Amino acid sequence: MKRIFITGIAGFIGFHLAKYLKSKNIEVIGIDNFNDYYDVNLKKLRKNILEKENIKVIKLDINEKNELEKLLKENKITHFVNLAAQAGVRYSIENPYAYLRSNIDGFVSVLEVLKDKDIKLIFASSSSVYGDNKKTPFSTLDRTDTPTNLYGATKKANESLAYAYNSMYNTPMIGLRFFTVYGPYGRPDMAYYSFTKDILEKKPIKIFNNGNMQRDFTYIDDIISGIYSSLDYETSFEIFNLGNNKPINLLTFISIIEKRLNIKAIKEFMPFQKGEMLTTFADIENSKNKLNFNPKTSIEKGIDTFISWYEQEMV
Numbered sequence: 001m002k003r004i005f006i007t008g009i010a011g012f013i014g015f016h017l018a019k020y021l022k023s024k025n026i027e028v029i030g031i032d033n034f035n036d037y038y039d040v041n042l043k044k045l046r047k048n049i050l051e052k053e054n055i056k057v058i059k060l061d062i063n064e065k066n067e068l069e070k071l072l073k074e075n076k077i078t079h080f081v082n083l084a085a086q087a088g089v090r091y092s093i094e095n096p097y098a099y100l101r102s103n104i105d106g107f108v109s110v111l112e113v114l115k116d117k118d119i120k121l122i123f124a125s126s127s128s129v130y131g132d133n134k135k136t137p138f139s140t141l142d143r144t145d146t147p148t149n150l151y152g153a154t155k156k157a158n159e160s161l162a163y164a165y166n167s168m169y170n171t172p173m174i175g176l177r178f179f180t181v182y183g184p185y186g187r188p189d190m191a192y193y194s195f196t197k198d199i200l201e202k203k204p205i206k207i208f209n210n211g212n213m214q215r216d217f218t219y220i221d222d223i224i225s226g227i228y229s230s231l232d233y234e235t236s237f238e239i240f241n242l243g244n245n246k247p248i249n250l251l252t253f254i255s256i257i258e259k260r261l262n263i264k265a266i267k268e269f270m271p272f273q274k275g276e277m278l279t280t281f282a283d284i285e286n287s288k289n290k291l292n293f294n295p296k297t298s299i300e301k302g303i304d305t306f307i308s309w310y311e312q313e314m315v
């Protein structure tokens, strides 16, 4: 029987994963350090919802190795899903050390805890590892040694660290490169969220690189189905892309939000921001074949669901 441990459970993806697993009658427990990178009330809201469904959410940092050890043992954990991380590209320019603490030190703490155990590790990586790669779509066979920001560099480091621990200790591991995940209970620091909020509040929105950017927006439910399949996928070490495989232009994306809200955005065009990627575009052939990963939510439908949630819960 599977018993799943989720780090970053009060975060956007962790919350949805925990809820989904519970709906499948799978035992799940998780930890989160409830940092204030974005509004802690949203993390508490997610926690309250999970607790109502009898999911245990414990306040703990992944750097607390001894406590982690204890929890894994007490709860007879079979799968460890590491989603805890300092996310965000822009913030890595302001506060680089937050990334080192959670994404490097914290991740090594997870690897150390798992090294002598019969527990499978699934960990979050990111499309950011593709950095300034020019060839699209991005394939897991492509080189990923040119990240364009510290966040991407720490995610690439996670993959290398995981590989090293896998080759030394045989702990089975799967790394999932998520591509711009969006949906209800999403992250306020991400553009789809802040654009919606600002357009509703009639505030100008900043559009970097004059809108000449593309993102492979991937709806949360599709990401969750990919993570779910990876739990049962047998491998020693493998990396997968979880993306929508349909990049869209930033300006087209904004027009979808405008149409749904029936409000014109006040657009402030800005130059290119250092650290950003121009395009993200996932090659998902391998994920389709091995994880049966078939994203099926159109951007119009996904944005509609997100905005309906936002209007109901956040306005």
Ligand SMILES: NC(=O)c1ccc[n+]([C@@H]2O[C@H](COP(=O)([O-])OP(=O)(O)OC[C@H]3O[C@@H](n4cnc5c(N)ncnc54)[C@H](O)[C@@H]3O)[C@@H](O)[C@H]2O)c1
Residues within 6 Å of the ligand: 007, 008, 009, 010, 011, 012, 013, 014, 031, 032, 033, 034, 035, 043, 060, 061, 062, 063, 082, 083, 084, 085, 086, 087, 088, 101, 102, 106, 124, 125, 126, 127, 177, 178, 179, 180, 181, 182, 187
């Ligand atoms: N959302 C996306 O578009 C996206 C894209 C690529 C990769 N990812 C990765 O997926 C994972 C989940 O992302 P998310 O969007 O849910 O972000 P999130 O910030 O909502 O969730 C991360 C959670 O981890 C917690 N956390 C951070 N550092 C911690 C630590 N040291 N110990 C314990 N908890 C800690 C935070 O409080 C937060 O609740 C992250 O690893 C992120 O880098 C996300």
